Amino acid sequence: MIVISLLVNILVLVPVCSGLITDADWTEEAYGPATPARSILLSIYLTIALSSAALLVLRDPKFIAALLMVQVIYKLTTPFTVGTVANPVVVSNIAISVLHVVTLVVIWRSL
Secondary structure, three states: OHHHHHHHHHHHHHHHHHHHHHOOHHHHHHHOOOOHHHHHHHHHHHHHHHHHHHHHHHOOHHHHHHHHHHHHHHHHHHHHHHOOOOOHHHHHHHHHHHHHHHHHHHHHHHO
8 A cells, every 4th residue: 555655646746746837727726826935836746656656665664654643634735725625736635645545544554
């Protein structure tokens, strides 16, 4: 499960980051117009992607759990901060958080 969660992070975030960097047409609908706030979000996404890649190599369950826990919290709060569950980013955040919760349970049981 650990590898799956980390790979999902990378497989989702590489195209998302690429789209945000290139200002792809779909990014404005999903993330709004290019603003400093969207650039900050890009920085956070790049950090999660790079951390996930590093943790695929390091495989330290404590670090992986910390990364996934932060993601679960921010992903599950997005429906409240965005004000809807109809946004595609919110929907994907909820789905990915379910996966990460399962992985966190697996990590917890292995400690």
